[in-house]
Amino acid sequence: MGDTSVENNRNKEKKILCLHGFRTSGSFLKNQLSKWDLPTASVFSDFHLEFLDGFFPAGGKSEIEGYFPPPYFEWFQHENDFTVYFNLEECITRLCDYITSNGPFYGLLGFSQGSILAALILGYHAQGKILKDHPPMKLFVSIAGAKFKTPSICEIAYKEPIKVKSVHCIGAKDWLKVPSEKLASAFEDPLIINHPYGHTVPRLDEEAVKKIRDWIADVSEADSHVGNGVLNENNSAIEKAEETLKECDLREEESK
Numbered sequence: 001m002g003d004t005s006v007e008n009n010r011n012k013e014k015k016i017l018c019l020h021g022f023r024t025s026g027s028f029l030k031n032q033l034s035k036w037d038l039p040t041a042s043v044f045s046d047f048h049l050e051f052l053d054g055f056f057p058a059g060g061k062s063e064i065e066g067y068f069p070p071p072y073f074e075w076f077q078h079e080n081d082f083t084v085y086f087n088l089e090e091c092i093t094r095l096c097d098y099i100t101s102n103g104p105f106y107g108l109l110g111f112s113q114g115s116i117l118a119a120l121i122l123g124y125h126a127q128g129k130i131l132k133d134h135p136p137m138k139l140f141v142s143i144a145g146a147k148f149k150t151p152s153i154c155e156i157a158y159k160e161p162i163k164v165k166s167v168h169c170i171g172a173k174d175w176l177k178v179p180s181e182k183l184a185s186a187f188e189d190p191l192i193i194n195h196p197y198g199h200t201v202p203r204l205d206e207e208a209v210k211k212i213r214d215w216i217a218d219v220s221e222a223d224s225h226v227g228n229g230v231l232n233e234n235n236s237a238i239e240k241a242e243e244t245l246k247e248c249d250l251r252e253e254e255s256k
């Protein structure tokens with residue numbers, strides 16, 4: 001067995017960028033995710049969760065006014081039918097700048113508008129449209145997410161199944177239930193966590209907690225195997241180079 005403390009330290013270096021919902025804040029999402037804390041540790045205790053505030057102040061009333069202190073933020077704006085968006089390109093540019101300056105990030109987590117944006121970033125990244133110098137992200141946690149509806153976005157972001165390991169929390173009473181299911185279908189082999197609640201970060205039962213913890217362990221294990229494969233490949237190349245040098249030395253000795 002490996003050194004658990006060393007492995008935990010490695011995981012702690014793996015950062016997950018968390019994007020909050022419409023007209024809330026990073027601190028509110030952090031508070032929401034505390035529902036997933038266990039008596040012993042958080043579901044994400046082996047990772048560093050980084051909470052970012054949206055780039056635009058809330059342009060109207062927040063649904064959490066009176067329940068959680070301001071300020072409140074939004075990532076972009078949209079018309080009521082969710083087909084026309086405002087300030088989205090600026091948001092993407094600023095978010096990519098943040099990821100580049102503060103990364104690399106192991107993955108993304110988003111709730112509602114934050115999930116919609118995070119999935120777009122992953123889709124654009126997979127197509128080589130953005131973050132060209134950032135390594136592929138390994139995981140995505142979507143809570144009450146959805147796809148964008150604009151064809152020009154869909155034709156790029158969801159052109160092919162997004163090959164990022166993803167888990168999607170979908171509420172039976174959520175007004176985004178069907179859109180959340182459609183977003184999950186945009187990812188390759190997604191894990192679906194169904195819950196009986198509405199548009200919220202749900203409290204997880206023991207079975208759901210186990211599924212997510214096992215999923216995270218599988219993602220980390222698969223990532224470590226990829227890393228070992230690259231390392232072994234590099235070692236093999238080094239060994240071949242050393243053998244070539246030895247052969248050259250022998251030939252040189254024989255020619256003397």
